[in-house]
Amino acid sequence: MNDEPLLRVDRLSVAYRLGTGMLGGRRKVAAVQDVSFEIPKGATFGLVGESGSGKSTTGRAILRLLQPSGGRIVFDGRDVTAFGRRTPLSYRRDVQVVFQDPLSSLNPKQTVRTTIGQTIRRHRKLGGRELRREVDETLDMVGLSSFHGDRLPHELSGGQRQRVAIARAVAVRPKLIVCDEPVSALDVSTQGQVINLLTDLQRTLGVSYLFIAHDLDVVRHVSTTIGVMYLGRLVETGPADEVCTAPVHPYTRMLLDSALVPDPVEQAERRARRRALGRGGEPPSPLAPPPGCAFHTRCRWASEVCGAEVPQMTSTGPARRAACHHAGDPAMTG
């Protein structure tokens, strides 16, 4: 038995350069800092956070669309961060992506068949007829018909476009798909269809997902494990259900209480909790994160140590970790 995870992200950091200063000095801003998590084969890791939390940056680093400034990404036993400038084709086959906005993630000038076909041909030399059959099969897998292949992206509905983006990703039978907000641009009823499709594909293909989203309810639904990010750092990880029902980090609690549910009774309770927690304040600018725990400026339980020291991820239970100086403090769970 081999229990090595499919993907291991180890203390990953990504820094963006903020232009060049007048005297040639370069300002850097840390978009992701010391993020570590693992994705086992066939599992889904959900990454939740608000804008500026660095969740998409993490995904882009794994996709090698960005060069990390520190840490390691190990995929299937291979050190991805050691690849150098050229990404091996096998990695390009194994790791695929589905972006948020299917309209801009599909080339407006290419038909669905071209888009999917060129992906397949890059990795397998197929003749015209075989390629056609392969594209049709892929379309069928995502619930589209052969005739959709001849459409241009703008001729499809939002849900259909996202199916095409998913088809492009699964066409080469990847082991990991990074889903970056795959349903947040869709209507409620279409959202459900796409989520169901993703879970179906996971069952039949055994693919793993890194599921990035801002909506905790959606992430909880699809993920086995959840990671919550705030201002570039992972603040809590654990099994999806446990994190959502018994959050440890105050930010996770704030996220949960802020999420809206269509149940008026439950929503009234959440609302009361949310109001009791106070306004919550403004999120600090990611360009100038506060010292210590980045959340301490909005945290009700913040003490002196929170503004001085960066809390490290520590175990708070089986398979659970959180980065909070007051984790497990009885005052906080009350």
Added chain:
Amino acid sequence: MTTSADITPPEEQQRHGAARRPVRASRLRRPAVLWCAVFLGVLVLVALAAPLLAPYDPLALDIKNKLASPSVAHWLGTDDLGRDVLSRLIYGARTSVVASAEVVAVALLLGVSVGLLVGYLGGLWDRVTMQVVDALQAVPALLLALAMVAVVGNGLVKAMFAVGLVFAVSFMRVTRAVVLAEREQLYVDAARVTGLGRAHIVFRQILPNVAAPLIVQASIAAGTALLIEASLSFLGVGIDTTQVSWGGMLETARQFQSEQPLLPIFPGVAIAVCVLLYNLLGDGLRDAVGVRDPAAGAPARSARTRTRLSVVERRPAEAAPASAPADGTLLSVRGLTVAAGDTELVSDVSFDVRKGETFGLVGESGCGKSVTATAVMGLLPGAVRVTGGSVLLDGRDLVRLGERELQRIRGERIGMVFQDPVAALSPSHTVGHQLGEALMVHKGMTRKQAAARSAELLSLVGVPDARRRLADYPHQFSGGMAQRVVIAAALACEPELLIADEPTTALDVTIQAQVLDLLDDLKRQLSMSVLLITHDLGVVADVCDRVAVMYAGQVVEVGSTEDLLLSPRHPYSEALLAAMPHGAPVERLATIPGRVPPAWDWPSGCRFHPRCPYAVERCGEGRPEIADGARCVRAAELTLKGVR
């Protein structure tokens, strides 16, 4: 494994495709563009077939017949050496076409390849190239051509090469700009992730997007090249004596026009007409390809409706089936019908917003909720009209008011908040200026009073340090704070009704909660009513007292928030609730099969019946009315599941 609920039948797909594609094609078929293309095609044909068409050798001298007027033998007369003007014009076309073609070819080849390269590579390459290019662009094309001729000797090919070089700069700029924009598109990232190489991405993914602007550029460059060729020949530096050029003909004509006044007319007209044609073609093409493709779906469609619509005359709003609004009602929408041409976007929408309540209008995209809101505010775009019903604000029908009166009501009695706070604020004025303006116009305040009141408003909506922040520009506010500013602006004149169209959709979850809390507090504090348009039933559960669910342009259910969410009476409300993931995960999310039909394709009978699990035969007939809060003929017999 076809879970595929949003598959549309092929016929329907085909119809949509067919309806959309001709938009561009038909624009290309506009007479101006077509005629230009035909004439230029003829010009090229003439140039190619010059030896066949020309009645004489253009260089054959016939001194006896010099400077002859048009006759049967020489249709356009002869020049100072007795050469046939018509033949020379025909051969001159050849020179012009060759010159234009060379310039465009050099410019395209050089400009596009350099543009693609530096655009995609970026960084140092880009910066250095752009410096060189800026320097090059400072040199006029004609001057460079003259210098080239002076250095390497006479000759059309050499001179035109120099012109092509200068033109390559503008081609390069266009290409680079498009590449820079496209490089950031997600589809390029997606292509990289699938392992497609750099060359493939540049040539197969990005290049096709450059094509449209380049065609326009090429057409205009061809015209200018023709003009430059004529100028050079006129100055006698372009061509040698074995070639015929319109410019050269003009120069000859200049010398002999006192003896033969017709001489300058023919080459002059030829040059003018050809340049004009090239430019008109360029303009026409620009209009035709002006719509950028990614967005082509939407704008193209609206453009189409617009043209169709202008024919439809405005029908006066019909008298509303006026049931007097109940007491305590502030806004009463009665039978509101909005149409774009013969396509109804919103049909017979009725609801009441009571004083001091938050009323939610909820539905998926395309259900008509935003159209309803814009109709209430009287802000419908030109081609879309209210064709029936009324919007009563305290008993006064807004639909019948003129624009001036409406404007006053919008300023003083109705406040508005939109989805994107940054777009709702002017980027070039301070927040204090924007808030103060409204107060001075509508409330007649002095500048000082307005500033004081603005600060009050900002602190009312929870902007910390309000007085100092009045001097800030909108981009200095975060999304949440900017939305607070927009709300403050909407409250400036103490409106009785606040219309908020997806006010929290663009905000982060924790900020969304804060803004909703703010709206709720303000409603109580200022005892105003709020009409909240949203797609999110969670928002409804959080702040709305009553709610109307819209589907395909109709209100399908209306009632108190609790009733509607806990025991919905319309199958669509039930389906929407079931489709939202919340609480402990279930094996599969419930979905609604199919998708919202477009406005021009609403089904007969109940508009939801093709997607409804409870539909029976009679659901497809008639026009179900809203009864007891639900527009469903089976409402009484169904027991539907709420959120619990």
